[in-house]
Amino acid sequence: MEIIIKVGYLIAAVSFILGLKYMSSPKKAKTGNLIAAMGMVLAVALTFFTPIGHSIPTTNLIIMLVAIAAGTIVGKRYSDKVQMTGMPQLVSLFNATGGGCAMLLGLVEANPMEPRPEILSMQILLIAGLITGAIAFTGSIIAERKLAGKVKDYRTMGVVFSARILLVLMILLPVVYFFGLIPLGFAPFMYFLAFLAMIYGVLFVLPIGGADMPVVISLLNSITGIATAFTGLVYGNKVMIAGGIFVGAAGIFLTLLMCTAMNRSLMKVLAGKFKKSSGTGTEEEQEIKEISVAETALSLSYAQKVAIIPGYGLAVAQAQHVCGQLQQMLEKRDCEVDYIIHPVAGRMPGHMNVLLAEANVDYASLKEMDEGNENMSQYDTVLVIGANDVVNPAAENKPDSPVYGMPIIRAHESKQVIVMKRSMGKGYAGVQNDLFGLDNCSILFGDAKASLQEIINQLKLI
């Protein structure tokens, strides 16, 4: 039996790699997801047959089966109910459950143990899994609450400072403990550590600003993966190690990608800091040209190639579907329509693509930033909807601007830019957008959804 289990775990580990690998194209991704899911079911099912020297007590078996059935049903219900705009919250919530599971494992495993030098390395790993799991657990819950708008940023020196003290304590205490200087049993000590780590998780996410959430979600995702890998090392279970590390790697990869895309270092994001604009002297008088819906519709009707640059404002206005309709309409008029999507558009990596896919937008017309920039001069009209900082040319030519250095979509290089905005409010970075003052840029004021709908109505008449 043991060999069957081992081979099963091997198959599961390979299925995870395949699942991730198939994510490289939207066509194969569905199959990949299915393969990984089957690998997971196989790994979990085989674990029930692990030889433990006696039969499984009925109570344990019943608890396990009930918990698995309940978890599956609840998970399915959540995933069916969620709206695509709420995806970041849901991913955070599921991430919290993984972290919570890792933390509980650490606690239960610690119960019969005493600190012993022979199993020191194993106990250190157990502590590492417990701490990372607990941080991911509470951190993800706070992240979910913040994304849902229920918890505000809380950025005081006190929070940042206590978080740092806790971090140091969590590293120092186990060292002191293993030197025998803390007269506690292993289990109470682990409960204490879990408690500290849970508080740390809360304090660590609290000060982080709303727009930095994509970084935090990725990071927490990666922490859960690392917790899984640590626990896997405790059990010497290869499928857990492999799964955990893949997730850890994916999380770190996306975290760094998001940081680059926002021109922020990871340390600054974690400290909740944002570069303040250097003085008010940089504000220049801008001549803004307003454009009407009718004029917008007219210029769209003449365009051969149109690009749409969506930002989170598009999703807030629930305008994705109308946007998709506009695209179909333009395409019927033999106009080519592309979406150019900045990596941080939305609330989590790739979020905007999912929102547009939901609105039946063909994924072939979703372009990444670099591809869009290369062909920018070919676009007759560029519609910027609900995005601001990501199209600010100051990021490229004003070294004293807070957004300087951030990769942007060079909308200003196209023939005509129309920015749809509610008001002249500033973007997240709080800086003036140089694009608005340029000759080829005009602004269409109003709610994105209503304006788009009117453009469609006007286009029907032309």
Added chain:
Amino acid sequence: MEFLNQNIEDIYFVIFCIFIGIEVISNVPAILHTPLMSGANAISGVILVGAVYMMLTIPADDYLNLTLGGIAIFLGTLNISGGFFVTGRMLKMFSSKK
């Protein structure tokens, strides 16, 4: 030193996994980053394997640990099922007529 000696195979394994992970994931296009994340999230639910193994070894009258373990299994399953279902739902929406 002793630790390295005993665990050298695991260390090899961990390092190779890190490289495979980064290699595979850096090929994922930006349009699929959200499903990648929720799919990866589901994979981290493999911690459930550990939770099930642990439950097998808890004595049937140790109610505290059985309760904690039961919750752990519930959370782990929720992570897996929710993660894979929602990833599947998202991926279904990505379509192309061309």
